[in-house]
Amino acid sequence: MGVLDEKGHKLTDAVYDYIGNYKDGYAVIRKTYGNKYRYGYLNLKGGESCETKYIEANDFNGNYALVKIKDREYSLIDNQCNIVNTYKYEYVGSYGNDMMVFSILLGGPYGYISKEDRIVINPIYSYAREFIDGISIVSTSNEIDKYGVIDKLGRPIYGEIYxxxxxxxxxxxxxxxxxxxxxxxxxxxxxxxxxxxxxxxxxxxxxxxxxxxxxxxxxxxxxxxxxxxxxxxxxxxxxxxxxxxxxxxxxxxxxxxxxxxxxxxxxxxxxxxxNKTINLSGTYSIIIEKYRPNINYLIYIPNIYGMNDKNAENQINLELRRLSIFDPPSDDIYVQTQLIITDEEILPYNYYGNFKILFYKENLLVLDLVGYYSEINQESILQVRKTCSINLLTGKLYKIKDLFNEGSNWDIEINNNILKIIKEEPNYNFIFPDSFKGITENQDFYIDNDNLYIYYHPEKIAPESMGFITFTIPLKNIDKIINKEGELYKLLTG
The missing domain is CATH 2.40.128 (Lipocalin)
Structure with a gap:
């Protein structure tokens, strides 16, 4: 990792494990020595203003930065790396307004010392931020969601009710x-x-x-x-x-x-x-509709325009809207009933939905409806997805069986292709053993000119961290079971 100036010129040939954002003219840098990290600072010219020798290093605040020398020893340094003062406490941090947070015991409680190492506010806080413009955010409670504001003498400005x-x-x-x-x-x-x-x-x-x-x-x-x-x-x-x-x-x-x-x-x-209009051709277009009934619930829904059959157009747009709506309490992530959310409702989750065009050819449109659901203050995100293969002449939504000859045992053929992929391709070695049980009539899929794509939602056949698992099957490999006289194939081949 290196540093470039605003014109793209390299400022240093040195390589670092980590370079922080510049703050007041200096950036924290890190190098690895054996199994140990050591920190220093770069100046705006890319030179090391302080060599990488500190166990910890905080951003510069004004002309000073706080660094850790060794256990129970911290120092305040100036921008020439001169030590201004040294502090021998279990913890020292968050320099601001010539004061620092400190604790005598590991894990607190916390108080404040001056630059001269004088205790200004006794260590009584379970949570303490740096001082900015003469105030700091603190808490004496062991509960979450209990914060207040103090001045530099420790006097409360706002009580711990927030x-x-x-x-x-x-x-x-x-x-x-x-x-x-x-x-x-x-x-x-x-x-x-x-x-x-x-x-x-x-x-x-x-x-x-x-x-x-x-x-x-x-x-x-x-x-x-x-x-x-x-x-x-x-x-x-x-x-x-x-x-x-x-x-x-x-x-x-x-x-x-x-x-x-x-x-x-x-x-x-x-x-x-x-641009809220996507032109597919001289005939068809997609208008992007924003559905935002609540600050925590937002979906962009595709509306198809240009179909000759206006009744079919209305019906497919209603269906796309229904499929786009996501209702977390439902057993089926694709809602079958009308979801009602008001702007005053306090949702315990965030949801964002959108769509993308996977394939378009004349009268065949393949849309991917995607969404991201997360509970408030939780890091994990649930991804949801529904792919629609649409006949723009009739509004029909196709299932995977519509691609194949009736009575051809197409599902067995597809299963065999997928099992071969799992067995022979190393990129699929993360699949849970014996988790693939075969496709169904309602299998998620999409197509393009060359391939059939079969996909599974996270955690269905592989770890959640792997996301959607997609198997790519070339159409030429399954040519003998494809219904050449079927609507879907004719739309695909034009």
């Missing part, structure tokens, strides 16, 4: 209260307060970004917009339906809302926006 607190800069904070029930940490809804203890707004924001030049981007349950330092909506700047972030870049507003990027003038005139 599930989350974010410092937003410019003397403003986002104060979160818990909503909904999850397995671990609560989801929070935020109000805006200042560093003196004044709360300006109701608890109504789900996303809050840092302040810059007296403004911040926020999202409530419906829209994303700018607020001033009193938490009031700035109606003279663009407002977006959806959840995301706005940035003011000179006279232009950049918006990243519901996974799309927009650029607007401050008077709301669109400079750039995403």
């Amino acid at each position: 599930s989350d607190i974010k410092y937003l800069g410019e003397g403003r904070l986002a104060l979160g209260l818990p909503i909904g029930k999850t397995k671990s940490k609560s989801r929070s809804i935020y109000a805006i307060g200042d560093d003196k203890g004044t709360i300006f707004t109701k608890f109504k924001f789900f996303k809050v970004n840092n302040f810059s030049n007296g403004m911040a981007s926020v999202s409530d349950s419906r829209k994303t917009f700018f607020i001033n330092k009193d938490g009031k909506e700035l109606n003279n700047l663009p407002i977006f339906l959806g959840s995301g972030k706005l940035d003011l870049l000179g006279d232009i507003v950049q918006a990243y809302v519901d996974y799309y990027i927009y650029y607007l003038a401050q008077n709301n005139k669109m400079i750039y926006g995403p």
Whole structure:
């Protein structure tokens, strides 16, 4: 790993295991010596301002950085790597405002010492952040979701009643209260307060970004917009339906809302926006419909246009909508009933769905409906998928059996091909032994000009970490069982 300047020129030939982001002109670097890691710092010219000799190294904050020399010994260094002071505690970290978090015992409790190694605030906290602009976020509770704010003398500015607190800069904070029930940490809804203890707004924001030049981007349950330092909506700047972030870049507003990027003038005139129409040909197109009934539930649904049979067009679009909707409580991940979600409902999960075109040829369209489900504050993500092979003349959705001659024992032939792949190809050695039981009439599949693809959802026949398992079977290998007079094959061959 190396360093390039803004023109792409290499700044150093040295190779490092790790290079952090530059902070105040310096980046943390790491090298491996035997079985040990050692850390140092790079300057903006790519030179080592501090050699890799520290057990731990924190980012520079102003002109100082905190490093670990050995067990129970930390030092504050300047940007010339001179030691300013040394601290002999079990833990020292989070330098800011000439103060550091420290603990006498491993695992806390934590307090604060000065740069001169004077105890400023006694170690009474189970959680303690660095001081920024004269305030810090702390907790004395052993429970999660109990945070408050103190000043540099340890005096409380906000009591420890908040599930989350974010410092937003410019003397403003986002104060979160818990909503909904999850397995671990609560989801929070935020109000805006200042560093003196004044709360300006109701608890109504789900996303809050840092302040810059007296403004911040926020999202409530419906829209994303700018607020001033009193938490009031700035109606003279663009407002977006959806959840995301706005940035003011000179006279232009950049918006990243519901996974799309927009650029607007401050008077709301669109400079750039995403294309919501996909032209397949002179006849057919796909209009992207956004379905967002809740801040935590978003799906982009394909709507097909240009079919001569408008009734068939309406029916296939209704079916694509039904297949796109995901209902976690259902035993069947592809919902068979109408799901109703309101914008006021507190969902214990996030869901994002979209689609992609796998194959298109004249009157045959293959769509992949994909989705990502995750419970709040859980790292694991459940992937869901449904692939649709669509006749654009009639709106018919094909099953795998429609590709083959009736009575040809096509399923046995496909099974044999898959078993051969599992046995002979080393890329499939992760398949669970004896987990492949054969395909069914409702088997997930898709096709293109050359191949038939059979796929399985995560954990069905292999570890979840392997994702979707796809078997590729060349059509020429199964030519004898393909129904050459069938609709699907004729659409495929044109």
